[in-house]
Amino acid sequence: MARYAKALGHPVRVYIMQLLANQSCCYSGDLSQELPIAKSTLSQHLKELKESGLIQGQIEAPRIKYCVNSENWEEAKKLFKDFWSL
Amino acid sequence: MARYAKALGHPVRVYIMQLLANQSCCYSGDLSQELPIAKSTLSQHLKELKESGLIQGQIEAPRIKYCVNSENWEEAKKLFKDFWSL
DNA sequence: TTCGTAGTTCGTAAAATCACGAACAAATAT
DNA sequence: ATATTTGTTCGTGATTTTACGAACTACGAA
Numbered sequence: 001m002a003r004y005a006k007a008l009g010h011p012v013r014v015y016i017m018q019l020l021a022n023q024s025c026c027y028s029g030d031l032s033q034e035l036p037i038a039k040s041t042l043s044q045h046l047k048e049l050k051e052s053g054l055i056q057g058q059i060e061a062p063r064i065k066y067c068v069n070s071e072n073w074e075e076a077k078k079l080f081k082d083f084w085s086l
Numbered sequence: 087m088a089r090y091a092k093a094l095g096h097p098v099r100v101y102i103m104q105l106l107a108n109q110s111c112c113y114s115g116d117l118s119q120e121l122p123i124a125k126s127t128l129s130q131h132l133k134e135l136k137e138s139g140l141i142q143g144q145i146e147a148p149r150i151k152y153c154v155n156s157e158n159w160e161e162a163k164k165l166f167k168d169f170w171s172l
Numbered sequence: 173t174t175c176g177t178a179g180t181t182c183g184t185a186a187a188a189t190c191a192c193g194a195a196c197a198a199a200t201a202t
Numbered sequence: 203a204t205a206t207t208t209g210t211t212c213g214t215g216a217t218t219t220t221a222c223g224a225a226c227t228a229c230g231a232a
Binding site (some may be wrong): 173174186187191 | 204207208209211216217222224226230231
């Protein structure tokens with residue numbers, strides 16, 4: 001729970017997850033264009049999201065596709081659902 | 087959203103909020119007994135929860151009663167509910 | 173008034189976070 | 203073979219977080 005919450009504890013990461021929650025997958029480049037941060041900074045945020053388990057990345061040709069990690073996403077969802085009594 | 091998530095990004099603070107979610111109010115001393123951390127550390131966590139808006143403290147005789155800040159709690163609840171599509 | 177209780181604030185230190193540019197790796201395109 | 207695109211990793215700082223003990227404040231009890 002705290003691990004997932006921590007991962008969502010930064011506006012950029014919330015933004016990314018909201019995007020992924022809608023379209024389930026995206027490329028780092030897409031994010032890079034929309035967000036006013038350095039590529040390396042973005043990469044770091046993606047890494048943190050990956051380490052939290054919320055997302056996973058798969059190589060696809062020249063770029064990397066980031067997707068929600070469904071299993072952990074559902075786990076987190078349940079934890080938060082219970083936490084907020086939803 | 088990120089602000090609330092960040093506040094919940096530590097096990098001790100999650101514990102405190104889970105407790106408060108059930109009984110709505112508690113004293114720092116109660117927490118101090120249950121948690122294996124220094125009083126000052128606990129005080130800091132409570133301060134962060136206060137600054138995030140999730141709780142509020144009111145002086146009551148010699149001790150301080152911490153309660154859920156209902157308004158912000160509901161706001162956070164809604165934000166998370168929407169975020170997770172619950 | 174003096175003591176004990178409850179809790180905060182201060183000072184300190186170690187670790188983690190956030191952000192950037194530069195250098196790098198891997199694949200594709202020219 | 204060289205250049206371009208895509209993204210990671212490295213090195214560096216500034217800031218924040220986490221944690222502790224010690225000192226302090228405020229209140230009630232003896």
